[in-house]
Structures are given as structure tokens and as C-alpha cells.
Amino acid sequence: MNTLYPAIFEPQEPSGFHVQFVDMENVFTCGETIEECLFNAAEVLTGMMECFLENGTDIPRPSENVEGAYYIAPEVKVQSALLVRWARGDRSLADIARAIDSSWPVAQRLEDPHHWPTLKQLDKAAAALGKKLVLSLE
Structure with missing residues (x-):
């Protein structure tokens, strides 16, 4: 079983990136650099997964082989x-x-x-x- 969730990093004007998780439209973040985005994405994914687990919400399985995606793991x-x-x-x-x-x-x-x-x-x-x-x- 895999807990690496794909996220797409979209460049924003004038700078930075918008990060959107492929499997959860309500889970997103942003950052100025790729490194900052990776850190922020792990943080937001962890927080959302904690909420989902605590509330008994169904959690989608992560998609695999998403072209151009960064794969992020929660804590x-x-x-x-x-x-x-x-x-x-x-x-x-x-x-x-x-x-x-x-x-x-x-x-x-x-x-x-x-x-x-x-x-x-x-x-x-x-x-x-x-x-x-x-x-x-x-």
C-alpha cells in the first residue's frame, strides 16, 4: 500500500507555485520555491489526513503514475x-x-x-x- 500522494505544482505570476493534490481537490497550498512547496505540501497533507482520520472520513487512495507530479507523504x-x-x-x-x-x-x-x-x-x-x-x- 502506498501513502505517497501526487501533487501538481503550477507556476504563479509574479512568482511561486500553487500546489494542488490530484486526489483531493480541497487540499492545496503554495510556496515561493520547490523546496518550500514540498515542505508546505507535506504539512497540509498531514493536517488534512489527521482531520480525515479523526472524523472517520473516507480517504482516497493515491493515484499512481501522474505525469509531472511530485509525490508527497504525510508524517x-x-x-x-x-x-x-x-x-x-x-x-x-x-x-x-x-x-x-x-x-x-x-x-x-x-x-x-x-x-x-x-x-x-x-x-x-x-x-x-x-x-x-x-x-x-x-
């Missing part, structure tokens, strides 16, 4: 919460709690974008969901 806490939510699908949190041999609040925190789950918790949750935890540094 790692948000990525882990998002991946657990997507992998869980229609299974209840109680099912996940039983599968990882833990309590319902522990299972619930796995989808909390403000919680730092341990690798052990993520690995157990992935296994319970029929997935494999894979780490990557980019």
Missing part, C-alpha cells in the same frame, strides 16, 4: 494510522484487538494519527490483517 504517524485503517477494511477494531491479543483501546490507537505505535504493534496488526510489515527509508 509517519499519519501514514501508519492510514495504512492500518485501509488494511482493516470492514473488520471491527474488536476483531483486531483479539487478533493481536490486546485491548480495544490499544487497537483503536493504531488508527490514531497522533499515536506512535511500536514496530511490534504494527507487525502484529499487519499479520492479523494478513499483511506483512515492510519498512522503507526514502
Whole structure:
């Protein structure tokens, strides 16, 4: 599963760029330089994903192979919460709690974008969901 969201950077007059996320029309930002845009885009994406996760809003999967796009990732806490939510699908949190041999609040925190789950918790949750935890540094 992928949490890199494509964003298009459009040059603006007299300077700077407007940044629009391809998969979410209400998520956008701007900046004077590409570096500033990348930073701002990660910040706004993280904030919006936190809101979506907290409110139970459906979050679109990121598009792939968008020509000319920059791919932006939210903060790692948000990525882990998002991946657990997507992998869980229609299974209840109680099912996940039983599968990882833990309590319902522990299972619930796995989808909390403000919680730092341990690798052990993520690995157990992935296994319970029929997935494999894979780490990557980019």
C-alpha cells in the first residue's frame, strides 16, 4: 500500500507555485520555491489526513503514475494510522484487538494519527490483517 500522494505544482505570476493534490481537490497550498512547496505540501497533507482520520472520513487512495507530479507523504504517524485503517477494511477494531491479543483501546490507537505505535504493534496488526510489515527509508 502506498501513502505517497501526487501533487501538481503550477507556476504563479509574479512568482511561486500553487500546489494542488490530484486526489483531493480541497487540499492545496503554495510556496515561493520547490523546496518550500514540498515542505508546505507535506504539512497540509498531514493536517488534512489527521482531520480525515479523526472524523472517520473516507480517504482516497493515491493515484499512481501522474505525469509531472511530485509525490508527497504525510508524517509517519499519519501514514501508519492510514495504512492500518485501509488494511482493516470492514473488520471491527474488536476483531483486531483479539487478533493481536490486546485491548480495544490499544487497537483503536493504531488508527490514531497522533499515536506512535511500536514496530511490534504494527507487525502484529499487519499479520492479523494478513499483511506483512515492510519498512522503507526514502
